[in-house]
Amino acid sequence: MRKLHPILVLAVLMTTVFSCTSNKEIHETDIMEELTPSNLPLADNSMSSLDWKGVYKGVTPCADCEEIETTITLKSDGTFKRTLKYLGKDENIFVDEGDFKWNDEGSKVTLSGEDGTVQMYQVGENVLFHLDQDGNRITGDLANMYRLEKNPTDFRLEDKKWVLIELNGNPFEKKDDQKEGFIMFNMxxxxxxxxxxxNNFFGQYELLEGDGIKFGPAGSTLMACPDMETEKTFMEILKTADNYTVVDGILSLNRAKTVPLAKFELVNKN
Incomplete structure (x- = not known):
C-alpha cells in the first residue's frame, strides 16, 4: 500500500480539526441566537406564581385625617374595586373601580381610577405594598402601615354552591311554593x-383564624312569599353565625362552636 507523505498527513489532520471546530462554533452560535432574552421563558414572578386574586385590607396613613381604611379587590379580568374610608373626617367613604396593569417584570400593578389618578402596588405573598409615586417601597417608621393584607381563603368553602338542609336543628325540606335555599362564597x-x-341576598364576608367567619350587612330583593318565617330565620343566622365547619360535604354555620344554626349540603360533590 502506498504511504502518504508526513506533511500531507499533517495537512489533512489540521483541515479536519479546523472543520470540526468551525462547525461546533457555528452550532453554538446558532443556539445562542435562539436563546435571546426575548425568547427565553419568563422566570416565576408575582403575576405567574402567586395566587394574587382577592381582597386586600389595611389602614394607611392620611395627611389630613386620622387614617384611611383601605380595601382593594383585584379581579382575574384585570379590573379592581377600591374602597377608602377616611377616619376622623366625617367617616367619608370613597369607592371607585377601574383597570390595573402589571409591569414588565410581573411584580407590580398600577391601578388607574375613574378620576384619572394612578397608584402603584408591589404584589407579594398575600400582601400589597403601597408604593410611592416613583414606584419604590416606602421606608421608615411608618413602612408597616403601607401594606394591605390579603383576606384568608378556604378552598373547602369558597366557589361552591351550598344547599340548605337544616335550620336551627330542624331538617329543611323545600315546599312547592318555596325557592331553593342556598349560599355561595366568592373567593x-x-x-x-x-x-x-x-329572596336573593348578597353581601361581603371575611374569613378569620380558626374557621371563623364574619358576615357583613346583607342586602336582598323584596319579593313577598307565603312563608316569610323561613326567610327571616335564614337571614338572622347570617347575622349571628361567627364560625363554620366543613365535613364530608356538609357546611355548618355556628355560633360560638355550639349547636349548628344551619346546615348546607355541597352540590355535585364527588
Whole structure:
C-alpha cells in the first residue's frame, strides 16, 4: 500500500480539526441566537406564581385625617374595586373601580381610577405594598402601615354552591311554593350570595383564624312569599353565625362552636 507523505498527513489532520471546530462554533452560535432574552421563558414572578386574586385590607396613613381604611379587590379580568374610608373626617367613604396593569417584570400593578389618578402596588405573598409615586417601597417608621393584607381563603368553602338542609336543628325540606335555599362564597371578591327560600341576598364576608367567619350587612330583593318565617330565620343566622365547619360535604354555620344554626349540603360533590 502506498504511504502518504508526513506533511500531507499533517495537512489533512489540521483541515479536519479546523472543520470540526468551525462547525461546533457555528452550532453554538446558532443556539445562542435562539436563546435571546426575548425568547427565553419568563422566570416565576408575582403575576405567574402567586395566587394574587382577592381582597386586600389595611389602614394607611392620611395627611389630613386620622387614617384611611383601605380595601382593594383585584379581579382575574384585570379590573379592581377600591374602597377608602377616611377616619376622623366625617367617616367619608370613597369607592371607585377601574383597570390595573402589571409591569414588565410581573411584580407590580398600577391601578388607574375613574378620576384619572394612578397608584402603584408591589404584589407579594398575600400582601400589597403601597408604593410611592416613583414606584419604590416606602421606608421608615411608618413602612408597616403601607401594606394591605390579603383576606384568608378556604378552598373547602369558597366557589361552591351550598344547599340548605337544616335550620336551627330542624331538617329543611323545600315546599312547592318555596325557592331553593342556598349560599355561595366568592373567593375572588369576598362576597356571599344566594337565596333564602324567597329572596336573593348578597353581601361581603371575611374569613378569620380558626374557621371563623364574619358576615357583613346583607342586602336582598323584596319579593313577598307565603312563608316569610323561613326567610327571616335564614337571614338572622347570617347575622349571628361567627364560625363554620366543613365535613364530608356538609357546611355548618355556628355560633360560638355550639349547636349548628344551619346546615348546607355541597352540590355535585364527588
Amino acid at each position: 375572588e371578591t369576598g362576597t356571599f350570595s344566594g337565596n333564602n327560600t324567597c
